[in-house]
Amino acid sequence: MQLTLWTYEGPPHIGAMRVATGMKGLHFVLHAPQGDTYADLLFTMIERRAERPPVTYTTFQARDLGTDTAEVFKDAARAAYERHHPRAIIVGASCTAELIQDDPGGLAKTLGLPCPVIPLELSAYSRKENWGAAETLYRLARGLAGERRERPARARPLANLLGPTALGFRHRDDIIEITKLLNALGVDVNVTAPMGATPDDLTRLGDADFNVVLYPEVALPAAQYLEKAHGQPYTKTVPIGIGATRDFIAEVRKIANLPETAELPTSNLPWWSRSVDSTYLTGKRVFIFGDGTHVLAAERIAREEIGFDVVGLGTYSREFAREVRERAKLHNIEALITDDYLDVEKAIADAHPELVLGTQMERHISKRLRLPCAVISAPTHVQDFPARYAPQMGFEGANVIFDSWVHPLMMGLEEHLLGMFREDSEFHEHASHLGVSSAPAPAPIPTAAEQPVAAAPTAAAASSPVEPQWTDEATKELKKIPFFVRGKARGNTEKYARERGLTTISVGTLYDAKAHYGR
Amino acid sequence: MNESVSIRPHGDGPAVHHERGQRSVFCGLTGIVWLHRKIQDAFFLVVGSRTCAHLIQSAAGVMIFAEPRFATAILDQRDLAGLADVHDELDSVVGRLLERRPDIKLLFLVGSCPSEVIKIDLVRAAQRLNAKHAPKARVISYSGSGIEKTFTEGEDACLAALVPTLPAEPATAAPSLMVVGALADIVEDQFAGLFKDMGVDARFLPARRADAMPAVGPNTRFILAQPFLAETARALEARGARRIAAPYPLGAEGTTLWLKAAAETFDVPAEKFEAAIAPGLARAQMTLARQREKLGGKTIFFFPDSQLEIPLARFLAREVGMKPVDVSTPYLHRALMAEELAMLPAETRLNEGSDVDAQLDRVREKRPDITVCGLGLANPLEAEGLTTKWAIELLFTPIQGYDQAGDLAELFTRPLARRSRLEV
Numbered sequence: 001m002q003l004t005l006w007t008y009e010g011p012p013h014i015g016a017m018r019v020a021t022g023m024k025g026l027h028f029v030l031h032a033p034q035g036d037t038y039a040d041l042l043f044t045m046i047e048r049r050a051e052r053p054p055v056t057y058t059t060f061q062a063r064d065l066g067t068d069t070a071e072v073f074k075d076a077a078r079a080a081y082e083r084h085h086p087r088a089i090i091v092g093a094s095c096t097a098e099l100i101q102d103d104p105g106g107l108a109k110t111l112g113l114p115c116p117v118i119p120l121e122l123s124a125y126s127r128k129e130n131w132g133a134a135e136t137l138y139r140l141a142r143g144l145a146g147e148r149r150e151r152p153a154r155a156r157p158l159a160n161l162l163g164p165t166a167l168g169f170r171h172r173d174d175i176i177e178i179t180k181l182l183n184a185l186g187v188d189v190n191v192t193a194p195m196g197a198t199p200d201d202l203t204r205l206g207d208a209d210f211n212v213v214l215y216p217e218v219a220l221p222a223a224q225y226l227e228k229a230h231g232q233p234y235t236k237t238v239p240i241g242i243g244a245t246r247d248f249i250a251e252v253r254k255i256a257n258l259p260e261t262a263e264l265p266t267s268n269l270p271w272w273s274r275s276v277d278s279t280y281l282t283g284k285r286v287f288i289f290g291d292g293t294h295v296l297a298a299e300r301i302a303r304e305e306i307g308f309d310v311v312g313l314g315t316y317s318r319e320f321a322r323e324v325r326e327r328a329k330l331h332n333i334e335a336l337i338t339d340d341y342l343d344v345e346k347a348i349a350d351a352h353p354e355l356v357l358g359t360q361m362e363r364h365i366s367k368r369l370r371l372p373c374a375v376i377s378a379p380t381h382v383q384d385f386p387a388r389y390a391p392q393m394g395f396e397g398a399n400v401i402f403d404s405w406v407h408p409l410m411m412g413l414e415e416h417l418l419g420m421f422r423e424d425s426e427f428h429e430h431a432s433h434l435g436v437s438s439a440p441a442p443a444p445i446p447t448a449a450e451q452p453v454a455a456a457p458t459a460a461a462a463s464s465p466v467e468p469q470w471t472d473e474a475t476k477e478l479k480k481i482p483f484f485v486r487g488k489a490r491g492n493t494e495k496y497a498r499e500r501g502l503t504t505i506s507v508g509t510l511y512d513a514k515a516h517y518g519r
Numbered sequence: 520m521n522e523s524v525s526i527r528p529h530g531d532g533p534a535v536h537h538e539r540g541q542r543s544v545f546c547g548l549t550g551i552v553w554l555h556r557k558i559q560d561a562f563f564l565v566v567g568s569r570t571c572a573h574l575i576q577s578a579a580g581v582m583i584f585a586e587p588r589f590a591t592a593i594l595d596q597r598d599l600a601g602l603a604d605v606h607d608e609l610d611s612v613v614g615r616l617l618e619r620r621p622d623i624k625l626l627f628l629v630g631s632c633p634s635e636v637i638k639i640d641l642v643r644a645a646q647r648l649n650a651k652h653a654p655k656a657r658v659i660s661y662s663g664s665g666i667e668k669t670f671t672e673g674e675d676a677c678l679a680a681l682v683p684t685l686p687a688e689p690a691t692a693a694p695s696l697m698v699v700g701a702l703a704d705i706v707e708d709q710f711a712g713l714f715k716d717m718g719v720d721a722r723f724l725p726a727r728r729a730d731a732m733p734a735v736g737p738n739t740r741f742i743l744a745q746p747f748l749a750e751t752a753r754a755l756e757a758r759g760a761r762r763i764a765a766p767y768p769l770g771a772e773g774t775t776l777w778l779k780a781a782a783e784t785f786d787v788p789a790e791k792f793e794a795a796i797a798p799g800l801a802r803a804q805m806t807l808a809r810q811r812e813k814l815g816g817k818t819i820f821f822f823p824d825s826q827l828e829i830p831l832a833r834f835l836a837r838e839v840g841m842k843p844v845d846v847s848t849p850y851l852h853r854a855l856m857a858e859e860l861a862m863l864p865a866e867t868r869l870n871e872g873s874d875v876d877a878q879l880d881r882v883r884e885k886r887p888d889i890t891v892c893g894l895g896l897a898n899p900l901e902a903e904g905l906t907t908k909w910a911i912e913l914l915f916t917p918i919q920g921y922d923q924a925g926d927l928a929e930l931f932t933r934p935l936a937r938r939s940r941l942e943v
């Protein structure tokens with residue numbers, strides 16, 4: 001029994017729904033109690049789909065349990081076929097129906113429906129959403145792709161895109177971006193599945209020369225099956241980030257035996273990242289959490305393409321634990337493999353990052369900890385299903401990633417200026433030139449004791465009872481410092497003096513403090 | 520699986536069709552989302568599956584990030600293998616939870632479909648845990664499972680479970696008024712004020728704190744503020760309390776009749792009653808007159824959701840001139856709905872139960888001006904050119920009483936106004 005408030009993944013039947021909803025002409029008959037239809041609103045609200053998900057729920061109730069829930073299932077399956085005339089049906093049980101042990105596969109078979117019926121075993125008490133999606137795609141490929149057949153020699157090789165589903169993080173636009181990239185390389189796309197595919201399309205999976213695995217969480221079992229049954233190799237690199245996209249291109253060229261002649265699209269990321277405004281990004285402490293695929297991609301981008309320091313790395317995808325642990329070693333940190341958001345919250349707080357890259361949950365944790373954050377992985381809320389084109393994959397994806405990671409941070413010059421002005425008391429004691437100044441003209445150089453309470457009263461109270469006094473020379477020296485850093489210099493010097501119990505601030509103290517606080 | 524039988528009711532009101540089929544509704548667990556806000560020192564622990572946790576997470580939206588007082592104890596393979604362990608596991612989960620949240624005074628163990636199907640005895644678990652943790656924290660159980668409860672029935676089950684634990688009112692006590700059903704605090708305060716002006720001291724179930732729950736006894740008169748509280752009403756009657764029959768306090772008329780039923784029970788003089796309601800009633804009528812211009816003559820279709828459908832249809836028909844063409848409710852408790860049914864236009868098609876495919880066929884055929892439905896149906900229907908009002912908002916928004924009457928009507932005006940604005 002696990003005490004849970006937030007779950008990174010839904011139950012496995014949600015994964016099956018993501019496959020069914022991504023496809024066309026496939027219907028899912030789900031043996032489930034009344035109430036499980038809540039899942040519809042994930043698709044109609046978060047992804048803003050304009051149709052109901054193609055799912056018929058048996059919605060059995062307590063009164064059905066005494067009689068025959070198997071009959072309820074058969075009625076629902078028959079009615080679903082009559083109403084929707086799907087080209088294929090998948091059947092499965094949600095957690096409660098798994099307990100009552102009706103056998104949806106066997107029951108559906110006895111109906112003799114005039115379309116393929118593919119049973120799913122969803123193991124609701126040991127597996128989760130991504131596993132459910134992967135299992136469903138695997139069963140569909142197994143059930144519909146047919147026997148291995150001869151593939152004719154073609155001028156342009158043919159590939160399947162495997163893995164995009166409904167409710168996938170940026171799957172819609174990743175498909176477009178990678179299709180464009182493959183086309184530019186000289187590869188045509190045979191079937192994209194499950195998103196956009198029909199059951200009839202799946203019967204053509206075997207026509208492709210190879211498979212592109214976009215999201216291993218969903219596509220890997222199907223790709224491995226197709227490799228074995230149809231002799232189709234599959235790509236191992238997920239093209240998120242410049243380096244990964246280049247590696248992906250090399251991998252595709254190798255698999256498809258393509259020359260390196262094609263002219264490829266480019267990305268702004270390498271130059272944006274080299275431009276001087278990005279210098280301040282160097283060594284920014286970043287914490288990365290999400291699904292395995294996106295976390296591994298983000299780690300590489302952070303390390304090689306933006307120049308962050310990775311101070312935390314983790315995933316809720318246990319299937320990827322080994323790879324994520326390996327990658328964490330590059331940064332001398334321990335990978336965080338957990339699906340408990342409280343563990344993640346604690347790890348973030350302990351790591352003191354300057355930027356968090358994560359899911360919707362990390363967005364909220366960051367809000368609570370007042371840290372900048374960007375979303376890199378599912379689960380996400382409605383705002384991460386944007387109206388605009390926003391892929392993560394390929395070269396345009398790299399542009400999107402650069403913008404979305406950097407925007408929560410302050411831009412370089414902006415940060416520099418604000419950093420100087422933030423603690424500048426002269427700057428704050430005057431009202432804005434847009435307003436009326438009620439503040440009296442400032443004394444030449446007020447001492448710490450004379451300053452308004454706003455200047456860190458707790459720090460002052462906690463240190464020596466005697467406030468250090470500026471010597472005349474030190475005061476003159478301080479005036480030579482440009483006004484926009486003067487406040488900071490004064491504050492730092494006084495803090496330095498208090499911490500050392502100095503009663504007088506001399507010119508020497510001023511420069512000692514500068515040396516102490518300077519980076 | 521589709522059945523539709525028409526039965527003439529005994530009393531007034533339209534004929535009732537009974538439908539059975541696929542139900543597109545929330546389960547009773549969803550009630551936790553508003554109940555935990557109402558009872559400020561209660562915690563709701565669902566004993567269920569990952570699906571239950573995912574459901575509450577999806578229904579609670581951003582609320583999930585605000586340290587809410589609910590959680591799910593997710594059953595896993597180990598719990599299913601040997602039932603004996605489940606109680607030990609539950610004890611340790613509850614122990615840790617109460618240790619971490621010492622502010623919790625009332626813990627609800629909430630049953631789910633999986634816990635019901637494998638027959639985890641939560642009643643016994645609650646007794647055992649109560650013996651262990653009382654008086655610091657009391658433990659009570661109820662079922663919110665989809666196989667037994669539809670959406671708002673979760674609140675009914677919760678309050679019904681609370682009733683046996685309410686303090687006993689002495690048999691010699693003066694007659695007292697209990698208002699039953701979770702209301703937004705602002706609405707509760709308004710009603711308390713109105714009753715006070717009439718010289719009636721009203722208490723509310725549920726109270727905002729576990730130790731402030733109202734007492735009950737043979738001199739208690741209770742009035743339902745929500746229509747879905749059949750089991751709670753029975754439990755209160757079992758403790759000797761008597762129900763005041765009334766329509767529900769939606770709209771100016773509904774609120775007046777509701778208050779009046781209580782006032783008459785407590786022999787409030789007519790002048791005193793009129794004086795108490797006059798300002799609120801006048802404000803409500805003024806705001807409703809404006810909404811009537813926008814909504815008058817428009818047809819409305821209700822999918823089944825919360826059991827609020829009939830009072831809402833009655834309000835919209837009588838106070839802003841809408842035409843309810845098809846009203847479905849998940850359950851119809853005839854005794855609790857008698858006053859409402861008598862006021863519903865006779866030509867309304869009234870349905871009890873659900874067959875979502877049949878309802879979709881009807882809504883497409885009738886093409887109402889507004890369709891009230893769940894979030895799983897709203898966008899698909901909008902895409903078909905129908906204007907929708909998503910129903911769940913009617914549970915989370917303060918809608919009862921005089922000063923909310925205009926807001927309630929406005930919830931239906933807004934989608935229409937939006938549709939007429941958009942030109943793309």
